[in-house]
Amino acid sequence: SQKIEQNSEALNIQEGKTATLTCNYTNYxxxxxxxxxxxxxxxxxxxxLIRENEKEKRKERLKVTFDTTLKQSLFHITASQPADSATYLCARQASGGYNKLIFGAGTRLAVHP
Amino acid sequence: EAGVAQSPRYKIIEKRQSVAFWCNPISGHATLYWYQQILGQGPKLLIQFQNNGVVDDSQLPKDRFSAERLKGVDSTLKIQPAKLEDSAVYLCASGQGSNQPQHFGDGTRLSIL
Known part of the structure; x- marks a missing residue:
């Protein structure tokens, strides 16, 4: 089956540090x-959004990577701020349907001043 | 641009009662999705429409859940009769096609007593 796994434990980091969240997928x-x-x-x-043939994508302080060998995506927030505190969800494209997504359970990020 | 509108925001009913949720997607979005999000989990797709037609309802409990999309715009999701395990947030999303982001409403929080 097609699964998405994210670290269920909350991630606590200090303001200004880089937060790194992990998303692992199974199957193809x-x-x-x-x-x-x-x-x-x-x-x-x-x-x-990052495509299979893209290794890395950036948007302002955000960066996401896609490693098809490890079956993993990493999500980075640089120079983190308390306003970045939230739950971050990873979703994979799924077979069947049309732009069908399967979501992970999410990782809660808390950025402390 | 106006976002995805959902109503009501909250609903409390007793088990075995019926309930309906309404969604108005972003104008021009052909694809509409209904998700169920149980506390601590990621959104799970219930049903996906492409214009008026259903393209995926594989995870919709069809003995109690039904959905329709009128004239390819607004949509309603109904539960009849409700069970305790239906307590969740019901999210509606819309999108423009494959490889495109989905735009979510803020959901309806359903509590079953």
């Missing part, structure tokens, strides 16, 4: 992975 490599941010009581908000 998806055509793309997506990362979303979710704040309490809100719906997920899209952050980045």
């Amino acid at each position: 490599s998806p055509a793309y992975l997506q990362w979303y941010r979710q704040d309490p009581g809100r719906g997920p908000v899209f952050l980045l």
